[in-house]
Amino acid sequence: MLAKAMLLAASLLLVTGCKLELPSLGGNSISGPLKLETLTFERAGGPQCPDVEGTTPENIRCASLRLTYPNIVAAGNPAAATAINQYIQTQLLEYSDPEGKPPATLEELASMFIADYNSVPEAMGLWEMERDVEVSFASKHLVTLTFRESGYTGGAHPFSGQRYVVFDVNTGKQLTLNDLLIAGYAERLNAAGEQAFRQARGLTAKASLEEAGFWFANDTFKINTNVGVLSNGLVFNFNPYEIAPYAMGPTEFTVSYDAINDLIPDTSLLAALAR
Template identity: 30%
Template sequence: MAFERVNVERIVGNCSAETGPCATVSVQAPVVEMASHDAKIRVNSYIVNQVKETFASVANVDVEPIIQQSAQELADSFFAHYEAFTQEFPDSPQRWSVDIKGDVLGNAYSVVTYKMHRETYTGGAHPNHETHYATFNAANGKKLKIGEIVRDTANLNNIAEPYFREAVDIAKDLPLMESGFSFDQNKFQVPNNFGMVQEGIIFHYNPYEIAPYAAGEISFLVPYDALGGAKGIKVTRKKVKTN
């Protein structure tokens, strides 16, 4: 599976000035250029929908009405919304932005992991930001669930919890709620947001998911060895060419 990077960069107003109104759109996202027909359609559809969901959240609308719009059209709508705001509130200069960046992460297995970071600001106390991971079957582009990757899903939370606690620096015997983290019934649970990388599986929580905004985004990695090594992973490893 081969990717090419798509870049959309747009600016309205004088963003080089320290003050004053301006708005920016930046989309940097690799899209599939070469793959099987199904893989190309499935992975690119995921990427496009991620971009459109970002613009839909900024405009406070459902994603369905904008599903047929291109990235350029979505940027046009964002700037129109921004200009309407500045005309209605000329004494409230703001600097709006949409920043989307995608990356393809390497690993030793027959899958492709896509990471997309999205950050938006349309006024308020702080920008909104989140990161999403998705792991796809490289042959057909199917988005994989954790149960299609890890064999021992029954013990996954128990395996992963020590790595989470280490990442956020809390003692192994301290209740999660007392540490400022909110889980159902105060029991640790891995998120559905994950990706396979070279060293293991990254699990990722976005702001407000298990903690206040100030806690930021929280990622932790569970090494493949902790999951049983090659025997604990359902997907096959890439074939290594030898002379």
């Protein structure tokens, strides 16, 4: 009972929203029909959280959750905005309790995360989970969302990851490379991707990927499906552990539209960006 009382006393919930002007981010323009607001959800709970009197770095026992994400106010049409918002919520709520039940709300997600912390008697210090969703690029036809997650739940080191998701801004449909490029694109995209990958990692054209520490099958480069659309090309990301040890970190690189122009049909939503 005391632990529950302390948990309730230490828990806090904050949901804020602010209108977001649509600026240029990192040289990738944000334009078109998309309008959004940015929301933040925060909650912390545990026997000894920072807002409890007497908490020090030595005795802190707390779990904290922070989510920052866009609410799409307008897209090409209301149905598209609804579809994108539903996808964002689904990804934010990716979690489950010990019985495998997923949370239905952000409040339930926070409660599950805090409960997991409190169920580990030896858990000390601070567990953290942060999820950030950002509109990295938007145009008349396309929008790229960047999903980032980081935190610590015990173990040797923190966790982190990043992935991209592309939508048709006018329909709300999630798009893949198969929707954007010609049939049979893989071989030529892999070749262009390998050049960009090697440049990002400082590898020569003849250097062995395996000897450099990467885990590609048969020492042969292959792009993944973690891809976003930007104004200057397709951006790919390999997360830690995906193709290399954790210590080597993630690898991100951009394949310019000039390098793959012949893979983009005139009917593709990419054509307006690439031509």
